[in-house]
Amino acid sequence: EVQLVESGGGLVQPGGSLRLSCAASGFTFSNYAMIWVRQAPGRGLEWVSAVSVSVSGPYYADSVRGRFTVSRDNSKNTVYLQMNSLRAEDTAVYYCAKDGIITEGGPQGFFDYWGQGSLVTVSS
Amino acid sequence: DIVMTQSPDSLAVSLGERATINCKSSQSVLYSSNNQNYLAWYQQKPGQPPKLLIYWASTRESGVPDRFSGSGSGTDFTLTVSSLQAEDVAVYYCQQYYNLPYTFGQGTKLEIK
Numbered sequence: 001e002v003q004l005v006e007s008g009g010g011l012v013q014p015g016g017s018l019r020l021s022c023a024a025s026g027f028t029f030s031n032y033a034m035i036w037v038r039q040a041p042g043r044g045l046e047w048v049s050a051v052s053v054s055v056s057g058p059y060y061a062d063s064v065r066g067r068f069t070v071s072r073d074n075s076k077n078t079v080y081l082q083m084n085s086l087r088a089e090d091t092a093v094y095y096c097a098k099d100g101i102i103t104e105g106g107p108q109g110f111f112d113y114w115g116q117g118s119l120v121t122v123s124s
Numbered sequence: 125d126i127v128m129t130q131s132p133d134s135l136a137v138s139l140g141e142r143a144t145i146n147c148k149s150s151q152s153v154l155y156s157s158n159n160q161n162y163l164a165w166y167q168q169k170p171g172q173p174p175k176l177l178i179y180w181a182s183t184r185e186s187g188v189p190d191r192f193s194g195s196g197s198g199t200d201f202t203l204t205v206s207s208l209q210a211e212d213v214a215v216y217y218c219q220q221y222y223n224l225p226y227t228f229g230q231g232t233k234l235e236i237k
Contacts, residue, residue, distance in 0.1 A: 035226075037174075045166075045174065045217055047226040061225050095173055109221025110164035112185065114173035 002026035002113045004096045009118030012086055020081040020118055022096030029077040033099040033107040036070060036081050038092035039117075048094070050107040051079060057106050064090075086122045093117040126150050126220050130229035136237040143205040145232045147218035152198045155222065162222035165194055165203045168231075169214045177216075178203065210236065 008020040022034070036048040049070040050059040058070045069082040079096060096115040101108035127150040137143040153162045161181035166174035176185045178194035181201055191206040205212055213236060218229040 044231045045168075045219075045228040047228070050224075059224050100176065100179060107221075107224070107226075109162055109226070110176060110179040110219065111166075111174075112176050112179075114175070117173055 002098065004098065004113055004115035006094065006096050006115045006118035009094065009120045011121045011123065013124050014087060014122055016086050016122070017082070017084045018086065018120060020083070020094055020096075020120070022079045022081075022115055024077045024079070024096075024098070027098065027113075029072075030074040031102045033103060033105075034072060034079040035097045035099060035107060035111055036079075037095045037097055037111070037114075038090075038120075039095070040089075040092040043092075046092075049081060050099075052106040053103055054105045059107065083120070086120075088122050091120060091122050093119050125225055126153065126222060126227050128218055128220055128227050128229040130216075130218060130232045132232060133230070134233040134235065136235045137205075137208045138237045139210065140207050141237075143208050143212070143234055145203045145216050145218075145234070147196075147201040147203070147229050149199045149201075149220055149222075151222075153220045153222035154198050161197050161201070162220055163194075163196070163201050164219045164221065165192075166217045166219065167212075167214045168217065174217065205234070208234075208236070 051070045067085045072079045097111035098113040100110040100112035131146045163181040165178040168174040182194045215231045
């Protein structure tokens with residue numbers, strides 16, 4: 001059974017940092033790109049970042065480029081999202097998701113498994 | 125960026141009736157080399173993460189009831205629930221994966237009339 005479990009969310013002041021983790025199990029982690037998607041309270045879905053299987057990328061939305069860094073550790077089946085210079089508009093539930101297509105390269109498209117999400121609140 | 129626009133924003137349908145949600149992309153998401161539409165549909169129930177329903181515009185994900193179907197090509201797509209069940213109450217999103225950044229529609233809230 002595929003499982004994705006996020007951790008690391010919480011309350012942080014504007015300008016602060018947080019690191020989210022997503023522990024994966026139930027599939028061959030090193031064969032799939034991994035994605036972060038966020039959802040602000042009461043709002044829709046926003047793609048944030050993707051980390052490849054290979055050396056291509058990583059990839060970021062314009063809204064987070066230069067502030068967020070995505071990485072993965074295939075030995076630990078874990079993907080990370082380091083979030084710096086956080087702003088109030090970064091407040092959201094952050095979901096980790098698995099790319100739906102096996103690849104040797106970058107993200108392929110749709111997301112077939114999602115974690116339960118980790119709430120990040122940026123407020124003073 | 126490709127803009128995805130869904131209509132309507134909300135929809136109320138009687139149990140057992142058909143529900144239709146539309147999604148329009150600002151540019152074609154049909155990749156000519158493989159004739160595939162890079163379009164997915166998700167269902168999100170309150171307090172839950174999104175769930176993949178449809179990919180390649182019309183391929184149903186394993187385990188998804190066959191009352192859910194996707195159609196369309198190029199820039200215009202439709203998600204149809206052929207006979208609405210109580211458990212289908214949710215927000216539905218379309219998503220393009222033709223190119224980065226991947227983008228979602230604003231969502232359509234489906235309710236029981």
